[in-house]
Amino acid sequence: MGESRQTTFSVWRGDHHDGGFEDYQTEITEGMVVLDAVHQIQAESAPDLACRWNCKAGKCGSCSAEVNGMPKLMCMTRLDTLDTTKPVTIEPMRSFPSVRDLVTDVSWNYRVKEKIKPFKPRKPDAEDGTWRMDQADVERVQEFRKCIECFLCQDVCHVLREHHKHGEFAGPRHFVYQAALDMHPLDVEERLEQVKDENGIGYCNITKCCTKVCPEHITITDNAIIPLKERVNDEFYDPITKLFKIFRAKRKKDRNE
Amino acid sequence: MGTPECITHEHEVLIIGAGGAGLRAAIEAASTGANVGVVCKSLLGKAHTVMAEGGIAASMGNVDDRDNWRVHFSDTMRGGQYLNNWRMAQLHAQQAADRVREIESWGALFDRTREGKILQRNFGGHKYPRLAHVGDRTGLEMIRTLQDHGIHQGIKFYMEYTVLELLMDGGKIAGAVGYDREKGRFHVWKAPAIVMATGGIGRAYKITSNSWEYTGDGHALAYRSGAELKDMEFVQFHPTGMVWPPSVRGILVTEGVRGEGGVLRNSEGRRFMFDDIPDLYKDQTATDPEEGWRYVTGDKEAQRPPELLTRDHVARCIVREIKEGRGSPHGGVYLDIAWIKEKMPKAEAHIQKKLPSMYHQFKQLAGVDITKDAMEVGPTTHYAMGGINVDGETQMSTVPGLFACGECAAGLHGANRLGGNSLSDLVVFGKLAGEHAVEWARANPSSTVDEGQVQDACRGALEPLERTTGESPYEIQSTLQEMMQEKVGIVRTESEMAEAVEAISSLKAKASNSSVPGNIEYNPGWHTAVDLPNLMVVSEAVARCGMDRKESRGAHFREDYPAKEESHAHHNTIVTLGSDGEMRVERRVIPDMPEELTSIIKEMG
Numbered sequence: 001m002g003e004s005r006q007t008t009f010s011v012w013r014g015d016h017h018d019g020g021f022e023d024y025q026t027e028i029t030e031g032m033v034v035l036d037a038v039h040q041i042q043a044e045s046a047p048d049l050a051c052r053w054n055c056k057a058g059k060c061g062s063c064s065a066e067v068n069g070m071p072k073l074m075c076m077t078r079l080d081t082l083d084t085t086k087p088v089t090i091e092p093m094r095s096f097p098s099v100r101d102l103v104t105d106v107s108w109n110y111r112v113k114e115k116i117k118p119f120k121p122r123k124p125d126a127e128d129g130t131w132r133m134d135q136a137d138v139e140r141v142q143e144f145r146k147c148i149e150c151f152l153c154q155d156v157c158h159v160l161r162e163h164h165k166h167g168e169f170a171g172p173r174h175f176v177y178q179a180a181l182d183m184h185p186l187d188v189e190e191r192l193e194q195v196k197d198e199n200g201i202g203y204c205n206i207t208k209c210c211t212k213v214c215p216e217h218i219t220i221t222d223n224a225i226i227p228l229k230e231r232v233n234d235e236f237y238d239p240i241t242k243l244f245k246i247f248r249a250k251r252k253k254d255r256n257e
Numbered sequence: 258m259g260t261p262e263c264i265t266h267e268h269e270v271l272i273i274g275a276g277g278a279g280l281r282a283a284i285e286a287a288s289t290g291a292n293v294g295v296v297c298k299s300l301l302g303k304a305h306t307v308m309a310e311g312g313i314a315a316s317m318g319n320v321d322d323r324d325n326w327r328v329h330f331s332d333t334m335r336g337g338q339y340l341n342n343w344r345m346a347q348l349h350a351q352q353a354a355d356r357v358r359e360i361e362s363w364g365a366l367f368d369r370t371r372e373g374k375i376l377q378r379n380f381g382g383h384k385y386p387r388l389a390h391v392g393d394r395t396g397l398e399m400i401r402t403l404q405d406h407g408i409h410q411g412i413k414f415y416m417e418y419t420v421l422e423l424l425m426d427g428g429k430i431a432g433a434v435g436y437d438r439e440k441g442r443f444h445v446w447k448a449p450a451i452v453m454a455t456g457g458i459g460r461a462y463k464i465t466s467n468s469w470e471y472t473g474d475g476h477a478l479a480y481r482s483g484a485e486l487k488d489m490e491f492v493q494f495h496p497t498g499m500v501w502p503p504s505v506r507g508i509l510v511t512e513g514v515r516g517e518g519g520v521l522r523n524s525e526g527r528r529f530m531f532d533d534i535p536d537l538y539k540d541q542t543a544t545d546p547e548e549g550w551r552y553v554t555g556d557k558e559a560q561r562p563p564e565l566l567t568r569d570h571v572a573r574c575i576v577r578e579i580k581e582g583r584g585s586p587h588g589g590v591y592l593d594i595a596w597i598k599e600k601m602p603k604a605e606a607h608i609q610k611k612l613p614s615m616y617h618q619f620k621q622l623a624g625v626d627i628t629k630d631a632m633e634v635g636p637t638t639h640y641a642m643g644g645i646n647v648d649g650e651t652q653m654s655t656v657p658g659l660f661a662c663g664e665c666a667a668g669l670h671g672a673n674r675l676g677g678n679s680l681s682d683l684v685v686f687g688k689l690a691g692e693h694a695v696e697w698a699r700a701n702p703s704s705t706v707d708e709g710q711v712q713d714a715c716r717g718a719l720e721p722l723e724r725t726t727g728e729s730p731y732e733i734q735s736t737l738q739e740m741m742q743e744k745v746g747i748v749r750t751e752s753e754m755a756e757a758v759e760a761i762s763s764l765k766a767k768a769s770n771s772s773v774p775g776n777i778e779y780n781p782g783w784h785t786a787v788d789l790p791n792l793m794v795v796s797e798a799v800a801r802c803g804m805d806r807k808e809s810r811g812a813h814f815r816e817d818y819p820a821k822e823e824s825h826a827h828h829n830t831i832v833t834l835g836s837d838g839e840m841r842v843e844r845r846v847i848p849d850m851p852e853e854l855t856s857i858i859k860e861m862g
Contacts, residue, residue, distance in 0.1 A: 015778070031502020031623070043731040047782030048775025052300070054468040057508045057618060059397065060303040076621055099439055100779040107416075110301065110408075118409045119364035130358055132373030138366050142391070145366060145398060149302055184364065 337671020
């Protein structure tokens with residue numbers, strides 16, 4: 001290939017008050033990704049075009065945006081996967097308040113995470129204060145620990161995007177985080193009630209949009225959310241367990257009397 | 258012009274930078290009950306630590322029980338060509354294992370041995386398998402663990418803030434002044450102790466594995482406040498960066514590929530690394546490919562393949578192959594891991610499991626399946642061994658109250674850093690810096706901020722926005738990057754470095770006259786303009802130190818002085834800001850090592 005040609009990019013410019021799409025022309029060459037085009041536009045015609053980025057290798061999760069309407073990491077989206085005969089649209093993640101241009105205010109995610117009960121390990125196994133773990137147990141959690149916190153799953157989740165349940169629902173990213181803690185071989189903290197009440201896992205109706213957009217290919221719904229939902233159901237809604245609990249509580253009361 | 262308004266914050270210890278070193282320093286400082294603030298240029302958890310792939314070096318001896326801190330110390334000194342701060346190399350080797358166990362107790366999950374201990378892998382320059390790792394995403398595991406632990410320690414984080422200047426009270430630290438990216442408001446942090454943990458200087462070069470943040474801010478802030486910089490000539494070019502497609506040039510390809518058995522070949526298919534093995538490593542290197550393979554698969558009697566020689570050497574061999582016309586089509590050489598299918602069943606699954614992010618990176622960005630085809634790789638600017646000169650025990654710089662740790666501090670790595678010694682550097686010296694910063698802050702609680710200095714810094718920062726004429730900061734930055742790549746790159750000469758110093762002086766003038774459109778809210782053009790003077794400081798320091806060291810040692814290779822010289826074997830290069838505003842370079846003799854350490858080096862051969 002090696003050829004280059006002018007392509008039009010429709011980039012959303014604006015802030016939390018208002019904004020709209022502006023067209024920029026730039027030359028694209030083989031192997032370029034969307035973030036390269038944004039950088040080129042900055043250098044050529046819009047020096048103040050705001051965008052977040054860091055590693056440019058899909059490892060830090062900073063450059064999340066919506067490219068032709070799809071939530072993507074700009075650094076990992078090659079232009080040759082898009083139809084560049086038509087204008088390519090680039091806009092910020094729509095589930096978060098706009099800061100400026102492609103930059104959104106994602107601070108809500110950090111606040112939610114801070115409220116999740118932290119990691120609490122069991123007592124060390126060995127006398128030297130260390131633990132023994134099986135590779136298989138470590139591997140089970142790795143999928144969740146791959147998360148780069150790009151928040152694309154939060155962006156696409158309709159509970160947040162359309163229903164704005166930010167106050168009652170933690171979103172897929174934080175269920176992945178809860179699942180990672182829950183399945184951590186050393187962790188002994190109890191967080192199920194938090195998953196149910198504060199994090200509102202019941203709002204998720206398993207549309208699997210989060211899984212589809214995850215750039216790390218984490219099977220968010222099937223491997224993180226559904227098992228957590230099942231555990232919440234077993235713990236809080238299972239009729240037999242519930243009966244058993246009432247009975248046990250009554251017996252305890254009787255004994256105490 | 259009016260007087261810019263500032264929002265004032267107060268802390269006992271202010272940490273600048275939230276990569277591994279900054280977070281570890283903050284956690285340590287906060288553990289004493291101190292009031293700690295962390296200022297970082299990006300969002301929390303996005304710093305360059307996430308890019309570290311291979312692992313964290315610590316002589317736990319879980320895979321080979323012959324390993325201990327003395328071997329790690331000796332490997333680090335040999336790799337650094339004995340210009341290291343030996344006290345730091347000693348502390349690092351002694352404490353790294355405890356720091357690794359500590360982050361495990363905070364939730365980090367490393368791959369395991371059969372007995373369930375932390376697994377360790379081979380890496381360049383390390384005598385025994387020493388790197389604790391999680392596939393090829395160890396850095397992410399580490400920064401996320403520190404972040405998730407750190408947010409529960411009562412630390413105040415200032416995300417997407419940039420520091421403009423350190424504030425001084427007489428000769429000592431009083432705080433810092435900076436701005437927030439979102440609104441462009443100015444902020445003053447009053448703090449008697451500051452820990453600098455700002456990372457590297459990679460953005461001074463065109464081909465780099467570093468992101469936009471690594472403009473040498475910590476180096477330049479410290480330098481302007483009177484601190485010494487040390488050994489700035491030593492810039493590590495990682496031998497294996499991606500070379501194609503052009504837009505990804507420089508992105509890192511982990512040394513772990515070679516640790517797992519990957520080999521380097523030229524266009525003739527020859528494993529050229531066998532052609533040039535330095536004397537210092539002859540006894541530790543395999544004599545044929547078969548022995549090399551036995552080594553990477555855990556044979557304790559075998560010596561390491563030459564692909565796992567130190568990074569400076571491997572990078573130069575690659576440059577030689579390319580220069581002499583034996584390179585790959587896009588100007589690199591071949592790195593082949595797919596060949597291991599000749600040696601093991603299910604090699605494809607093994608590669609995907611051991612190197613998952615490399616697999617995805619090549620598949621997605623270059624359309625190459627590394628389980629089937631060779632990668633094209635070439636050197637990329639990766640790491641600054643040099644940095645702020647600190648005391649080995651306390652991590653305090655030559656400015657009272659200013660501490661430094663991680664990449665922006667100098668000393669541990671000498672003339673060349675071993676892979677894996679960076680992640681351990683962050684946690685070992687992050688902890689020490691945090692601890693001693695609190696001690697200092699408690700002993701020297703009061704300092705006064707100089708309002709004049711605050712106003713000067715804010716006004717200076719606003720200038721690019723107020724000018725209507727002047728060059729674009731992007732253009733100045735890219736001119737500098739191309740110039741540094743060409744004249745102060747992997748292979749250097751006196752005349753080219755002198756040209757670089759000249760060029761920097763004219764670019765400095767342009768930078769102080771740059772102009773950006775738009776307003777003050779989240780304006781990347783303005784941010785680039787504000788960072789430019791810092792890039793100029795570090796670029797000039799690299800070129801000037803490089804000219805002064807008239808020999809080739811470690812990462813510093815001079816075509817006009819291709820050999821190591823005894824006359825340069827015992828000193829560090831020190832840079833300071835002269836009273837005339839010019840950069841001064843001097844040589845400082847390295848203090849003698851105590852008997853306890855010299856005997857280790859003798860014993861290890």
